[in-house]
Amino acid sequence: MGVRMSSKSCRFCSKPAILRIRYSGLLVCKKHFIEYFEKRVFRTIQKYKMIREGDKVLLGLSGGKDSIALLHIFTNLQNTLKFEILPLFIDLGIQLNNYSQVSSEIVKRNCKKLGLDVIIVKIKDEYGFSIDNVSAKKLRRPICSVCGLIKRYVLNRKTLELSVNKVATGHNLNDEATFLLQNIINTDVDLLSKFGPIQPTLEGLFVSRIKPFFETYEDDISLYATLKNLEYVDTTCPYAKDASTLQLKTIIANLENIRPGAALAMVKGFYKKIKPLLQSIREEREEKITKCKICGMPTSMEICSFCRLRDRIAKTNF
Amino acid sequence: MGVRMSSKSCRFCSKPAILRIRYSGLLVCKKHFIEYFEKRVFRTIQKYKMIREGDKVLLGLSGGKDSIALLHIFTNLQNTLKFEILPLFIDLGIQLNNYSQVSSEIVKRNCKKLGLDVIIVKIKDEYGFSIDNVSAKKLRRPICSVCGLIKRYVLNRKTLELSVNKVATGHNLNDEATFLLQNIINTDVDLLSKFGPIQPTLEGLFVSRIKPFFETYEDDISLYATLKNLEYVDTTCPYAKDASTLQLKTIIANLENIRPGAALAMVKGFYKKIKPLLQSIREEREEKITKCKICGMPTSMEICSFCRLRDRIAKTNF
Numbered sequence: 001m002g003v004r005m006s007s008k009s010c011r012f013c014s015k016p017a018i019l020r021i022r023y024s025g026l027l028v029c030k031k032h033f034i035e036y037f038e039k040r041v042f043r044t045i046q047k048y049k050m051i052r053e054g055d056k057v058l059l060g061l062s063g064g065k066d067s068i069a070l071l072h073i074f075t076n077l078q079n080t081l082k083f084e085i086l087p088l089f090i091d092l093g094i095q096l097n098n099y100s101q102v103s104s105e106i107v108k109r110n111c112k113k114l115g116l117d118v119i120i121v122k123i124k125d126e127y128g129f130s131i132d133n134v135s136a137k138k139l140r141r142p143i144c145s146v147c148g149l150i151k152r153y154v155l156n157r158k159t160l161e162l163s164v165n166k167v168a169t170g171h172n173l174n175d176e177a178t179f180l181l182q183n184i185i186n187t188d189v190d191l192l193s194k195f196g197p198i199q200p201t202l203e204g205l206f207v208s209r210i211k212p213f214f215e216t217y218e219d220d221i222s223l224y225a226t227l228k229n230l231e232y233v234d235t236t237c238p239y240a241k242d243a244s245t246l247q248l249k250t251i252i253a254n255l256e257n258i259r260p261g262a263a264l265a266m267v268k269g270f271y272k273k274i275k276p277l278l279q280s281i282r283e284e285r286e287e288k289i290t291k292c293k294i295c296g297m298p299t300s301m302e303i304c305s306f307c308r309l310r311d312r313i314a315k316t317n318f
Numbered sequence: 319m320g321v322r323m324s325s326k327s328c329r330f331c332s333k334p335a336i337l338r339i340r341y342s343g344l345l346v347c348k349k350h351f352i353e354y355f356e357k358r359v360f361r362t363i364q365k366y367k368m369i370r371e372g373d374k375v376l377l378g379l380s381g382g383k384d385s386i387a388l389l390h391i392f393t394n395l396q397n398t399l400k401f402e403i404l405p406l407f408i409d410l411g412i413q414l415n416n417y418s419q420v421s422s423e424i425v426k427r428n429c430k431k432l433g434l435d436v437i438i439v440k441i442k443d444e445y446g447f448s449i450d451n452v453s454a455k456k457l458r459r460p461i462c463s464v465c466g467l468i469k470r471y472v473l474n475r476k477t478l479e480l481s482v483n484k485v486a487t488g489h490n491l492n493d494e495a496t497f498l499l500q501n502i503i504n505t506d507v508d509l510l511s512k513f514g515p516i517q518p519t520l521e522g523l524f525v526s527r528i529k530p531f532f533e534t535y536e537d538d539i540s541l542y543a544t545l546k547n548l549e550y551v552d553t554t555c556p557y558a559k560d561a562s563t564l565q566l567k568t569i570i571a572n573l574e575n576i577r578p579g580a581a582l583a584m585v586k587g588f589y590k591k592i593k594p595l596l597q598s599i600r601e602e603r604e605e606k607i608t609k610c611k612i613c614g615m616p617t618s619m620e621i622c623s624f625c626r627l628r629d630r631i632a633k634t635n636f
Contacts, residue, residue, distance in 0.1 A: 184502065185573075185580045187587025247576040251569060255503075258565040262503045269505025277595040 023217070023261035030227055037224045041073050041212050045081070048197045050210040055083040056164040057210075060155050061110075061118070063089070063103035063233040065225040066170030068110055070212060072230060074168070075114045086164055087111050090154050091122040092147060093130020096238040103233045110231060119162070121154055129313050131239065138316040139309075144243045146309065153306040156297060159207045171211045174218040177252045177263040178245060180270055193282035196271050205289055205298040215264060217256075341535070341579035348545055355542045359391050359530050363399070366515045368528040373401040374482040375528075378473050379428075379436070381407070381421035381551040383543040384488030386428055388530060390548060392486070393432045404482055405429050408472050409440040410465060411448020414556040421551045428549060437480070439472055447631050449557065456634040457627075462561045464627065471624040474615060477525045489529045492536040495570045495581040496563060498588055511600035514589050523607055523616040533582060535574075 010017045010029035017027035021036075028036055045051055059074060061067040074085050089107045094100040104120065111118040124130045131150075136143040155167050176195070183191045197214035201207055213221065225232055240246065255262050291297065292304035299305065328335045328347035335345035339354075346354055363369055377392060379385040392403050407425045412418040422438065429436040442448040449468075454461040473485050494513075501509045515532035519525055531539065543550055558564065573580050609615065610622035617623065 180502075181573075184498075184588065185577065185584045187583065187591045189591050192592075244577070248573075251573050251576070254572060255499075255566075255569050258569070259503065259562070265505065266503045270502065273505045273507050274502075274510075274592075 023264060034224065034227055037220055038073060041216060044215050045212050050198055050212060051081050051083050053082040055166050056086065057083055057166040057168050058086045058088055058159055058162060058164040059168045061087050061089050061107045063106045065232045066172050066213060066221055068230050068232040069221050069225050070170045071110060085116060086119060086162060087116050088119045088158060090151055091120055093124045093132055095132055099238055106231055106233055123150060127310060133317055134313055135316050139312055143239045144245060149305055149309060156206065165207050167207055167209045169211055170213060172213040172218045172221055173216055173263055173267055174249060174252055176214060176267045178248045180266060181248055181252060189278060189281050190285055193278035193285065195275055202286060341582060352542065352545055355538055356391060359534060362533050363530050368516055368530060369399050369401050371400040373484050374404060375401055375484040375486050376404045376406055376477055376480060376482040377486045379405050379407050379425045381424045383550045384490050384531060384539055386548050386550040387539050387543050388488045389428060403434060404437060404480060405434050406437040406476060408469055409438055411442045411450055413450055417556055424549055424551055441468060445628060451635055452631055453634055457630055461557045462563060467623055467627060474524065483525050485525055485527045487529055488531055490531040490536045490539055491534050491581055491585055492567060492570055494532060494585045496566045498584060499566050499570060507596060507599050508603055511596035511603060513593055520604060
């Protein structure tokens with residue numbers, strides 16, 4: 001997006017514009033940026049038919065700006081869209097910098113303010129280990145990838161236990177563009193075939209997953225969170241500091257810098273024109289899904305990745 | 319690639335290595351880098367069956383490092399692969415910095431040294447205009463895109479006049495990765511469906527096009543040209559200085575910097591796994607090709623892009 005002071009006035013009122021939205025050229029004041037932003041997210045939700053009346057939506061909260069902003073937007077939209085929000089926080093047990101505890105408190109304060117009860121899942125209590133017990137080196141797998149697997153698993157599992165019919169996450173446009181770049185480099189057509197703002201329900205296996213920030217730039221979310229005075233975790237996870245995904249995110253930011261709107265064009269274009277060509281790969285993938293022999297959760301193997309991970313963590317620790 | 323001095327010795331002999339090839343980790347001395355480089359290009363030619371005995375190959379030379387390096391490699395391989403090389407230079411009539419004349423002389427000297435006759439096409443003489451007469455602003459089209467169109471047209475046209483059965487160009491891996499990024503951003507599935515190291519012959523319309531540097535990094539070509547003391551044009555075209563493609567090339571270079579081998583993985587992977595899924599788009603595209611009513615060259619419209627361009631240039635000049 002790129003914030004830039006301007007002496008011109010807002011497109012929608014006579015107040016001075018506080019910024020020019022780079023990818024659209026729009027000049028807006030504070031109030032109208034917030035309005036523009038909220039409308040934009042609402043339009044994404046409507047365009048992809050993300051929420052229907054009566055939906056029970058589990059919202060995964062990390063405490064970061066994206067999920068916290070989404071929590072506030074969801075709360076605003078609750079009356080219009082008539083759905084139920086179930087906020088959920090996964091406590092990964094990261095003691096470094098007190099990261100998990102601080103995040104957990106921020107999430108709780110936000111939910112309390114909005115009158116929502118938050119569900120807290122402590123992986124240490126439920127699964128017997130925490131991220132601090134995971135040796136990425138011994139597992140030969142980047143820690144962020146281990147963490148991603150855990151979070152996806154816990155979210156899936158909770159959808160069954162809580163009988164929700166949707167899961168929402170705060171993934172933003174920059175995350176999605178990074179995902180594309182990453183999987184184009186790796187030519188992972190399996191993962192590319194899953195790309196999109198909404199994953200349909202797979203009966204008895206997965207509930208529908210939605211990403212209301214699919215077309216929303218990270219910078220816009222940061223600005224929204226700042227202008228709305230939201231309280232969120234503004235430090236990077238201590239384990240993620242050298243994550244290679246962060247480097248790819250920088251590449252996407254550079255690209256956006258030289259070609260404003262490039263990330264949006266890429267994400268929308270890929271979803272609209274290239275993803276449909278990957279449909280057969282997606283179907284093949286879905287046909288292979290069965291239930292894990294240990295935990296009963298969906299997997300394409302006999303034992304799911306999470307149960308295999310748990311087993312390996314146990315073996316590397318003892 | 320990334321040149322780095324090393325006190326270790328060459329992988330293939332006892333001499334000190336002059337560089338470490340980043341994407342493969344290989345340490346090599348000067349002699350073995352040249353050998354490695356030439357073998358690599360030879361393997362690409364064989365892998366994609368680019369050249370067969372008896373082929374007449376038109377080689378488009380700009381005078382830059384890529385096409386000059388390819389000219390020298392082709393000359394080396396002529397006896398092994400038993401094919402005929404027809405070097406061709408397109409004089410675009412760029413008087414700024416004396417660009418076209420300097421390039422033309424460098425090409426001529428290289429060909430003379432190798433005992434080859436070069437065909438020179440002066441677009442001013444053949445088509446009545448030069449790049450200096452083109453107003454990109456009036457045409458509302460970037461000058462590099464106009465120039466690309468002219469070069470593709472002239473190459474095609476010469477294949478018919480000279481009865482060659484193949485056209486070779488010096489496009490390298492970085493060019494190909496940039497093409498991918500550009501067309502993924504624009505989601506131009508038509509162009510993406512043409513992606514690859516070799517374009518098959520379309521009977522009576524196009525002869526086969528080959529890109530022997532499809533899997534060769536630009537840095538490797540620069541180093542090869544330097545170590546072999548090749549004479550080439552080492553300035554950017556005066557019109558191309560702000561070309562947006564150059565900015566995208568920088569993005570690819572940054573990406574390669576944080577993930578050595580990323581460009582190679584992306585180009586090979588896309589060609590192998592994603593391009594086949596675009597086959598139907600390609601076929602649809604090919605079905606639409608007829609002959610231009612003015613010049614008889616292949617086009618998907620009544621009048622080809624080149625004839626329309628000529629007409630517009632004439633109109634904007636007079």
